[in-house]
Amino acid sequence: MSRIFRIGILGLTHDHVWTNLKELHATGKATVVAAADPHAELLDKVRQQFGCATYANAETLLAQESLDAVYVYGDNAASVALTEQAAARGLHVLVEKPMAADLAGADRMLTAVRRAKVRLMVNWPFAWWPQLQKALQMAHAGEIGELWQVKYRAGHAGPREMGCSPYFCDWLYDPNRNGGGALIDYCCYGVLLARCLLGMPRRVVGVTGRLCKEEITVEDNGIIVMTYPRALALAEGSWTQMDKLTAYRTAIYGTRGTLLVEPRQGGRLLLATAEHPDGTDIEVTAAPPEASNASACFLHGLETGQPFPELCDDQPCRDVQEILDAGLLSAARGQEVSLPLRSEGLQ
Numbered sequence: 001m002s003r004i005f006r007i008g009i010l011g012l013t014h015d016h017v018w019t020n021l022k023e024l025h026a027t028g029k030a031t032v033v034a035a036a037d038p039h040a041e042l043l044d045k046v047r048q049q050f051g052c053a054t055y056a057n058a059e060t061l062l063a064q065e066s067l068d069a070v071y072v073y074g075d076n077a078a079s080v081a082l083t084e085q086a087a088a089r090g091l092h093v094l095v096e097k098p099m100a101a102d103l104a105g106a107d108r109m110l111t112a113v114r115r116a117k118v119r120l121m122v123n124w125p126f127a128w129w130p131q132l133q134k135a136l137q138m139a140h141a142g143e144i145g146e147l148w149q150v151k152y153r154a155g156h157a158g159p160r161e162m163g164c165s166p167y168f169c170d171w172l173y174d175p176n177r178n179g180g181g182a183l184i185d186y187c188c189y190g191v192l193l194a195r196c197l198l199g200m201p202r203r204v205v206g207v208t209g210r211l212c213k214e215e216i217t218v219e220d221n222g223i224i225v226m227t228y229p230r231a232l233a234l235a236e237g238s239w240t241q242m243d244k245l246t247a248y249r250t251a252i253y254g255t256r257g258t259l260l261v262e263p264r265q266g267g268r269l270l271l272a273t274a275e276h277p278d279g280t281d282i283e284v285t286a287a288p289p290e291a292s293n294a295s296a297c298f299l300h301g302l303e304t305g306q307p308f309p310e311l312c313d314d315q316p317c318r319d320v321q322e323i324l325d326a327g328l329l330s331a332a333r334g335q336e337v338s339l340p341l342r343s344e345g346l347q
Contacts, residue, residue, distance in 0.1 A: 002028075002029055002303075003029070003303065004029060004030060004031055005029060005030040005031070005068045005069060005299055005302065006030070006031060006033045006065075006066060006067045006068045006069075007024065007030050007031065007032055007033060007067065007068065007069055007070065007071060008032075008033055008034050008035070008036070008061055008062070008065055008067045008069075008070045008071070008086075008091075009021070009032060009034070009035035009036065009037075009046065009052075009070070009071050009073060010035075010036055010058045010061070010062075010070050010071070010072050010073070010074065010082045010085075010086065011036070011037055011058070011072060011073045011074025011075075011078060011079075011082065012035060012037040012039065012042040012043070012045075012046060012073060012074075012167075013037065013039070013042070013073070013074055013075060013165075013167040013168060013170070013171060014073040014074060014075070014096050014168060015164055015165050015167075015168040016073065016096050016123075016125070017071065017073035017096075018049075020071065020073075020094075020096075020123065020293075020294055020295055021046075021049070021050065021071070023293045023294065023295040023296065024071075024295035024299075025050065026295075027295055027296055027299055029299050029303075030295070030299060032046075032050040032052045033052055033053065033065055033066075033067060034052050034053040034054065034055060034061050034064075034065045034067075035047075035050075035052055035053075035054050035055070035061075036054070036055040036056065036057055036058045036060070036061040037054075037056075037074075038056055038057065039167060042167065043055075043056075053065070058082055058085060059085065062085055062086065062089055062091075067089075067091055068091065068092065068302070069091050069092035069093065069094065069298070069302065070082075070086045070091050070092075070093055070094070071094045071095075072086070072093055072094065072095040072096070073095075073096060074171075075101075075171035075174070075177040075178065076098065076099075076100055076101040076105075076171075076177065076178050076179050076184070077100070077101040077105065077176060077177045077178075077179070078177070079095050079096075079099060079100055079101075079105070079109070080100055080101075080105035080106075080108050080109055083095060083109045083112055083113070083120065084108065084109070084112040086118075087112040087113045087115070087116040087118050087120075088112070088116060090116060090118060091118060092118045092119045092120070092121075092298075092302055093113065093118065093119070093120045093121070094120075094121050094122075094123060094294065094295075094298045095109075095120065095121075095122055095123070096122070096123050097122055097123060097124045097125075097188060097189075097192075097317070098122075098179075098184060098185075098188040098317070098320055098321065098324065099122045099314070099317050099318070099320075099321065100179070100321055101176070101177065101178060101179030101184070102179050102321060102324075102325055103318075103321040103322045103324075103325045103341065105321070106317070106318040106321040106322075107318065109314070109318075110314055110315070110318050113314065119301065119302065119308075120314040121294070121297070121298050121301065121308045121312050121313075121314070122312050122313075122314060122317040123294035123298075123312060124189065124192060124311050124312060126189060126248070126263070126311075127294075127309060127311040127312055128287065128291065128292055128293050128294070128297075129261070129263070129264065129265065129267060130265075130284045130285065130286060130287045131261050131262065131267050131268060131269040131282075131284045132250060132261050132269075133287060133291065133309075134269055134282065134284045135250065135252060135259045135261045135269055136196070136197070136310075136311075138259060138271075138282075139197055139252050139254070139259060140197075143254075143256075143257070144252065144253075144254030144255075144256050144257035144258065144259060144271070144273075145254040145255030145256030145257065146230070146254060146255045147197055147198060147231060147252065147253065147254050148230065148231045148232070148253055148254065148255065149231060149232050149233065149234075149251075149252075149253040150190070150193050150194045150197050150198060150231075150233040150234075150250075150251070150252055150253070151190070151233070151234045151235075151236075151250070151251040151253075152189055152190030152193050152234075152235055152236070152248075152249070152250050152251075153190070153236040153237075153238075153246055153247060153248070153249060154186035154187070154189045154190070154236065154237050154238070154247060154248055155186065155236070155237065155238035155239075155240075155241030155246070155247040155248075156238070156239065156241060156247065157239070157240065157241060157242050158213065158220065158239040158240060159172045159173070159239065172185060173216050173217065173218055174218075175217065175218050178218070179324070179328075180208075180218055180219065180222075180324075180328055181208075181216065181218025181219040181220060181222070181239065182208075182218070182219050182220050182221055182222050182237040182238060182239040183206065183208050183219055183222030183224070183237055183324065183327060183328065183331070184324055184328075185237065185239075186222070186236075186237025186238065186239070187222050187223070187224045187235040187236065187237035187324065187327065188235075188237075188320055188324060189235065189237075190224070190233070190234065190235025190236065190237075191224060191226070191233075191235045191320050191323045191324060191327075192311060192316065192317070192320050193233075193235075193250060193252075194226050194233030194235065194323075195316050195319050195320055195323065196310050196311060196316055197233075197252065198226075198228050198231050198233055199228070200319055200322075200323075200339060200340075201226035201227055201228050201233065201323065201339060202227055202228060202229065202338065202339060203226075203227040203336050203337065203338050203339070204224060204225070204226055204227070204323055204326035204327055204330055204336070204337050204338075204339060205224070205225040205227075205327075205330050205336050205337075206222065206223070206224050206225075206326070206327030206328055206329070206330035206331040206337075207222065207223045207224075207330075207331055208221065208222045208223075208328070208331040209221050209222075211240060212240040213239065213240065219331075220238070220239040220240050221237065221238045221239065221240060222236075222237045222238075222327070222331070223235070223236050223237075224323065224324070224327040226323065227336075247263070248263030248264070249261065249262060249263060256273065256274075257271055257272055257273040257274075258271070258272045258273075258279075259271055260272070260279060268281055268284075269281070269282040269284050270282065291309065294312075297309065297312065322339065322340065322341055323339070325341060326339055326341055329341075
């Protein structure tokens with residue numbers, strides 16, 4: 001009989017938690033034992049949906065419950081201490097992207113899980129699109145030649161406009177709890193793709209602006225340009241895009257072709273070459289169960305000991321935080337920033 005994993009939930013203010021918990025329940029391989037959050041309304045919701053015990057804080061939950069792993073779903077800054085507390089008790093951790101509010105926090109998380117010899121996985125919602133998985137396989141296999149550019153744009157009308165809960169919006173618009181605004185929240189996707197396909201850039205330029213939303217205190221748009229010896233990458237993030245026409249599309253450019261990845265489940269993968277410059281559809285098969293969503297992947301990794309996908313591996317995700325920090329530093333200074341960053345974040 002398969003093992004049933006005992007999962008605790010630390011934080012409920014990240015709206016993505018509810019989808020992930022439904023997917024966790026659907027695996028049939030885990031039970032939600034308990035959840036901790038200071039908001040009574042959220043505790044009522046999780047108790048009604050999953051029949052679990054609830055606590056007002058993570059410390060009490062961790063002290064009283066027997067667990068195998070935790071899901072960390074508070075704000076980006078809070079992820080650091082919650083991961084440290086869980087790791088200290090020998091618990092594996094799943095955390096939502098971008099794992100922390102800054103590089104210092106990400107480094108603390110890696111130190112904690114390495115010391116405790118537990119596993120840390122970072123969930124990125126686009127990691128489960130079969131067409132993106134196929135595109136990364138093709139690019140890594142050299143099917144479009146030497147890579148020379150990666151581009152990704154993430155954009156929507158804004159957290160409030162998209163219907164995010166007040167609990168989620170409360171910290172997304174807080175530069176300390178989020179780490180910034182649209183640049184942290186949305187440029188991180190393109191940064192991750194660049195890191196996984198091209199490695200760490202040598203130089204970073206970040207540009208931010210509060211272009212349309214004067215009522216918020218963080219940037220509503222951001223761009224990060226990453227420079228490599230023989231490649232470039234571009235990550236765009238917007239909280240003011242009213243359409244879906246250009247949002248969430250990935251372009252991977254090689255010396256022998258270009259891959260265009262359409263977003264979401266059911267999106268197409270197109271390959272353009274000299275012979276077919278307008279692009280042809282690439283057949284994409286359904287992902288295996290362990291690559292279909294974060295919970296299935298996390299439990300599979302814990303069961304088998306197999307590595308998590310590169311997009312969700314803690315080291316590349318830590319590197320994303322370094323690039324994001326460099327982008328924010330560049331935007332503040334109005335100049336290019338070289339990597340690696342010094343520990344104090346200054347060049």
